[in-house]
Amino acid sequence: MTTENARKGLQLRSIITKDATLELSLVSQETPPPKADEVIVRIEASPLNPSDMGLLFGGAEMDGAEAAGTADSPVITAKLTPPVMAAMAGRVGESMPVGNEGAGEVIEAGDAPEAQALLGKTVAILGGAMYSQYRKMRASDCLVMPEGTTAVDGASCFVNPLTVLGMLGTMRLENHTALVHTAAASNLGQMLSKLCAQDGVPLVNIVRKQEQVDILKGIGAKYVVNSTSATFKDELTDMLVETGATLAFDATGGGRLAGQILAAMEVAAIRTAAEYSRYGSTIHKQVYIYGGLDRGPTEFNRAFGMAWGIGGWLLTPYLQNIGAEGAQKLRERVASEITTTFASTYTKEISLAEALTLDAIAVYGKQATGEKYLIRPNMGV
């Protein structure tokens, strides 16, 4: 297993060319041999996360994408509009590997004891270029899976699990005691629901379809509200009074939802306040936007006093903020609960070549609830 051939494999690449075209393809490349403290992982499973889509598609108009090449060596092209092209100036001409996270088997290791100790182990890894058959990693960056855990089990150890742990950590750091979450029936939302139940944190789940209410109720969620209901604002306000939630994580970004949440938090705060305050409630109300499912503009009426904030939230700065030791504790918790609290489910497993078909892109590119794909780079090889 340690021959040179075992390190030669396919890698998915995304490039934006000067003529405003996105091109997705597979390249064959050889991974250099590991240094003393490095290992080679044969990647068995890597999820197509919403957070991968930006780098993968580069904001191109995928509805008009075209397919070329062969079944084994497909090529997808799509055009970029001028404003998107302007925003992508920094990556034009650069062939970029994609895929934030994955899991696989360590098939080769450097001479250092910590590298040798990983030989044959199933590990989860984070760091880009995971839509590849082989990936060189530092041994210390590999998260060893507990005995009996498969690479499919461990494929999504980082992005969703650390994000939901980061949401709870942010809540505690900023002195809130309960959470609101939107697009709450997503893979990540279900994970957050399980984590909050486990940690005893009240969670208000906002969804927009009855079947999403049913999904969350089905896994035991207590507070679920449908934003398309005629009584949405009142239901939400009652839940905010009951839970005391003053922090929301919003995956949608666009539209009026963030402002509606802040306004409901304000009504809830005033309902429970002792006396009139001329600038509105003095309790800080915060919405963090961590996704952009709604690409439209964000709009709100500031009907929520002066103690409020809306901002972007990303996992990486949070992890930097809590430091290496804090982040390591989170990773260890994920590994120990990867088949329970932090388990992910996928609707389909596909090869690298299948990931570059118009049919597959039409499904996983939509980021719809309950349609999550898993890439198996070495499946059937």
Added chain:
Amino acid sequence: MTTENARKGLQLRSIITKDATLELSLVSQETPPPKADEVIVRIEASPLNPSDMGLLFGGAEMDGAEAAGTADSPVITAKLTPPVMAAMAGRVGESMPVGNEGAGEVIEAGDAPEAQALLGKTVAILGGAMYSQYRKMRASDCLVMPEGTTAVDGASCFVNPLTVLGMLGTMRLENHTALVHTAAASNLGQMLSKLCAQDGVPLVNIVRKQEQVDILKGIGAKYVVNSTSATFKDELTDMLVETGATLAFDATGGGRLAGQILAAMEVAAIRTAAEYSRYGSTIHKQVYIYGGLDRGPTEFNRAFGMAWGIGGWLLTPYLQNIGAEGAQKLRERVASEITTTFASTYTKEISLAEALTLDAIAVYGKQATGEKYLIRPNMGV
């Protein structure tokens, strides 16, 4: 001067009645005698600040206000719309005194030495109910004006001076090095411009009329940009590149300006960044909304990566945050520079009764640049 009569005087009151009507009037009332550590201030000057308008008018429709009563005892009434009335539920039926700050002479003092020491002194005071002829205060809450300073000089010692000092303090606390300010030709804006010049902090001033550009250029401002200019975005971006400003204080609140500032900050950050970052610039960009000159909705397109925030900003939480000692230092700086850096100008001095005329309300109620009124409660008495 220490007779009972010297403590009996007029006070401006604002009340919202159950039938959704605002009523403004003057009441005659006697101030209780001072306790040992208290003094009685005969208020000589108190400004009509934008931050007073919320409590004074209660969101009523002042364009349709009606006048009644006599010249000496005027009564103004105006209607409230149902949504505003709902927001004002907490103050219905309560006759509220108004006026955040003022200055005057200490005419009576309690027995304690710190109170006696203030007799005959000109002091600046903060704490509401300043649109009154007499105001009881704790001696320790009086800011003694330097020799030769009049009550008119000292009338605006707190709201604007502490706000501009708070903006600079927030900038330093949150690790920014330069500022952006909107509605920048206001009384407060000119003060901020003078303070930034004195402290060596680069300040980008955004205004919307050429005469406002001229006002700021006239007092030595280096960076002034007109938001109605066809080249606004480019000019603003260039100024942000030059100054490195990543924090803005926005007095307008509504509309697209806050988002435009964040978008320009993002372009400036990317222009000066070393390499492409997939989630946009990693530099945190912040806009604090501290006023609501534009009552319309706030709208933005999130074309500024993930490291951003928009939020409300108020002086009081900032002062609580820096603690009693920090706040006292700021007040002492204001007192020592009240006729220079922190000097205010007024277009007209009016009596309490004149403040309750439709003509006066039509001017000071607009909060227009260069139209600031000063109430002189004991003028001509």
